[in-house]
Amino acid sequence: MPNAKKYILTGVILGSIAAVAAGLIAATNLITAKKIKQNELDKINAGLATIYGNDAKVKDEADLENYEYSVHYYAVENSQSEFLGYAVKTSGSNMYGKISLIAGFDNATHAFMSLYMIVNEQSYATTLVEKYIEPLNKDSSKLDDVTCGATYGAKLVRDMVNDAKAAADALWSKQNG
Amino acid sequence: MLVTFILAIISSMLIDNVVLSRFYGICPFLGVSKKVKSSLGMGIAVVFVIMLATIICWPLYNYVLVPAGVAYLDTVTYILVIASLVQLVGLFIKKYSPSLYKSLGIYLPLITTNCAVLGVAQGNTDQGLTFLMALANGLGTSIGFLIIIVVFSAIRVRLETANTPKAFKGLPIALITAAIMALAFMGLRGLFTGINI
Amino acid sequence: MMQKQLPMHSGVNKMAREKGSVRKNFLKGLFTENPLLVSILGTCPALATTKTLEAALGMGFLFTIVLICSSMLVSLLRKIIPEEIRTPAYIVIIATFVTIVKMMTNAFLPELYSTLGVFISLIVVNCIVLGRAEAYASKNGVFDSFIDALGMGVGYTLAIMLMALFRELIGTGAFSFGTIFTFIPYFKLQIIPASYEISLFQTPAGAFIVFALILATIAFIKNRKAELKANLAKQEKARKLAEAQAAAAKVQAGGSK
Numbered sequence: 001m002p003n004a005k006k007y008i009l010t011g012v013i014l015g016s017i018a019a020v021a022a023g024l025i026a027a028t029n030l031i032t033a034k035k036i037k038q039n040e041l042d043k044i045n046a047g048l049a050t051i052y053g054n055d056a057k058v059k060d061e062a063d064l065e066n067y068e069y070s071v072h073y074y075a076v077e078n079s080q081s082e083f084l085g086y087a088v089k090t091s092g093s094n095m096y097g098k099i100s101l102i103a104g105f106d107n108a109t110h111a112f113m114s115l116y117m118i119v120n121e122q123s124y125a126t127t128l129v130e131k132y133i134e135p136l137n138k139d140s141s142k143l144d145d146v147t148c149g150a151t152y153g154a155k156l157v158r159d160m161v162n163d164a165k166a167a168a169d170a171l172w173s174k175q176n177g
Numbered sequence: 178m179l180v181t182f183i184l185a186i187i188s189s190m191l192i193d194n195v196v197l198s199r200f201y202g203i204c205p206f207l208g209v210s211k212k213v214k215s216s217l218g219m220g221i222a223v224v225f226v227i228m229l230a231t232i233i234c235w236p237l238y239n240y241v242l243v244p245a246g247v248a249y250l251d252t253v254t255y256i257l258v259i260a261s262l263v264q265l266v267g268l269f270i271k272k273y274s275p276s277l278y279k280s281l282g283i284y285l286p287l288i289t290t291n292c293a294v295l296g297v298a299q300g301n302t303d304q305g306l307t308f309l310m311a312l313a314n315g316l317g318t319s320i321g322f323l324i325i326i327v328v329f330s331a332i333r334v335r336l337e338t339a340n341t342p343k344a345f346k347g348l349p350i351a352l353i354t355a356a357i358m359a360l361a362f363m364g365l366r367g368l369f370t371g372i373n374i
Numbered sequence: 375m376m377q378k379q380l381p382m383h384s385g386v387n388k389m390a391r392e393k394g395s396v397r398k399n400f401l402k403g404l405f406t407e408n409p410l411l412v413s414i415l416g417t418c419p420a421l422a423t424t425k426t427l428e429a430a431l432g433m434g435f436l437f438t439i440v441l442i443c444s445s446m447l448v449s450l451l452r453k454i455i456p457e458e459i460r461t462p463a464y465i466v467i468i469a470t471f472v473t474i475v476k477m478m479t480n481a482f483l484p485e486l487y488s489t490l491g492v493f494i495s496l497i498v499v500n501c502i503v504l505g506r507a508e509a510y511a512s513k514n515g516v517f518d519s520f521i522d523a524l525g526m527g528v529g530y531t532l533a534i535m536l537m538a539l540f541r542e543l544i545g546t547g548a549f550s551f552g553t554i555f556t557f558i559p560y561f562k563l564q565i566i567p568a569s570y571e572i573s574l575f576q577t578p579a580g581a582f583i584v585f586a587l588i589l590a591t592i593a594f595i596k597n598r599k600a601e602l603k604a605n606l607a608k609q610e611k612a613r614k615l616a617e618a619q620a621a622a623a624k625v626q627a628g629g630s631k
Binding site (some may be wrong): 021022026029053093097098121152 | 247304
């Protein structure tokens with residue numbers, strides 16, 4: 001039956017092309033996955049340096065559960081091993097795109113200091129940064145001034161910061177017994 | 178919840194319009210037939226394909242690819258799903274409306290290369306949207322695309338008989354029209370700033 | 375001619391044939407068959423990623439890589455892939471290279487990855503890649519496909535860089551380098567004072583306008599050339615007519631004597 005043979009041959013060829021393709025992609029994944037993780041780590045360190053100063057480093061860190069946006073926290077200390085505060089990494093999205101940021105809280109006052117954007121895939125990303133994030137980082141009381149050209153993004157950032165504050169407060173009360 | 182869903186649809190339909198702001202689906206948008214009826218047919222076919230693609234690709238990613246650890250095969254999978262869907266929709270149209278099939282002609286297989294379809298499917302999982310939000314994104318995008326190409330083909334019908342400078346005839350004047358439409362839609366950006374949800 | 379004389383030495387044939395036509399094959403992608411400006415394909419990324427010159431260069435670079443790799447592989451496998459599954463097979467090949475390029479970019483050029491976003495994945499559905507695979511690579515040898523893909527890729531890159539040039543220059547007045555390709559130090563070349571910028575050109579509307587103006591300019595130049603050519607032909611015809619009339623008048627004068 002020549003027809004059956006043709007179909008089998010067609011199927012085999014398509015299958016083998018797909019298999020080789022999957023193999024190539026898996027190989028690339030092996031090469032690049034580590035570098036991508038390293039990039040993320042570098043970004044986190046850069047973020048902590050922006051918030052706390054250049055000699056900030058991570059004392060320890062762990063995942064957070066049961067929070068709407070907060071996924072991870074870092075206990076930050078400086079080069080003299082003084083505890084600087086908690087930095088909480090949050091991740092969330094709205095209809096305009098994904099946002100992932102680190103919100104830094106000061107150990108002395110438990111207050112919000114500033115934030116560092118890791119991923120900003122909002123459609124109006126530059127507006128969000130210029131009109132909300134940059135003023136906020138200069139003056140942390142402007143958290144609720146969400147009406148800017150990218151109000152939805154700003155609202156998401158505000159909710160994430162508030163969620164991070166709840167997480168940080170819980171960590172401090174756990175620390176203090 | 179419902180309010181968020183509806184607002185999400187409206188935002189991807191009007192505010193962050195798929196063609197005029199996000200630039201998906203430009204090729205069919207510019208090459209769209211100057212007959213309003215066939216653009217309507219094409220737009221409806223795109224709505225079908227995008228909705229089916231969203232409904233198939235989102236669960237495929239979250240319940241098959243990610244648990245298997247091969248999340249990076251998303252692009253390959255999506256494009257194969259989309260290509261098959263377009264074939265199926267084509268057969269469906271051929272059977273139930275041969276006249277529409279004939280008037281769509283070459284534009285039907287071109288839905289596979291429509292950036293909007295893959296853009297929505299890929300964007301849903303890249304942004305980590307929930308299934309409801311992914312549906313809203315798909316619905317808003319596809320209906321927004323439909324509205325835009327119908328309006329645009331109606332304008333192009335008029336442009337055909339207008340007194341255009343010779344160098345601008347055809348595509349350039351169509352692009353300027355699109356620019357004016359894009360400007361108009363930019364004005365919708367402030368639409369929801371007053372709402373508190 | 376040469377091919378007829380040397381039927382046995384197909385290797386020499388190829389070399390002789392390629393000398394002039396390789397250059398032609400490459401250049402056609404830049405000018406006469408420029409994928410963006412002549413065939414009007416691949417417009418989605420051309421409008422979306424041309425906000426800055428660097429982003430456009432990055433996009434063109436990645437696009438060229440995908441185009442070259444997939445054209446060469448399709449050409450390599452052209453005798454093996456059966457007719458019926460041509461399109462799905464090409465799509466799988468292209469999607470594979472796009473995924474590989476996406477992962478490499480995420481690892482080694484992360485700023486480019488976050489600037490271009492989903493448009494790297496959208497190279498899969500770029501009409502140019504699939505079009506060249508079906509129209510050229512499936513019918514020609516690997517080297518020819520490579521040259522064709524290189525020409526098309528470079529042509530596309532130059533075209534989108536042209537768009538980005540205008541959008542960034544008029545939209546912000548300056549060229550900034552080093553934000554995406556971070557191995558170059560960041561510097562900003564302010565050409566027009568910032569207060570004269572027309573930020574419309576950084577918006578989507580501006581992208582449409584720049585594209586329209588570039589196409590209109592090309593159409594204008596083409597029309598001028600065609601007009602000049604038509605004028606020359608008309609003059610030639612009139613001259614020939616005058617000559618014929620003069621000759622006929624001479625014959626008449628000679629005959630009537």
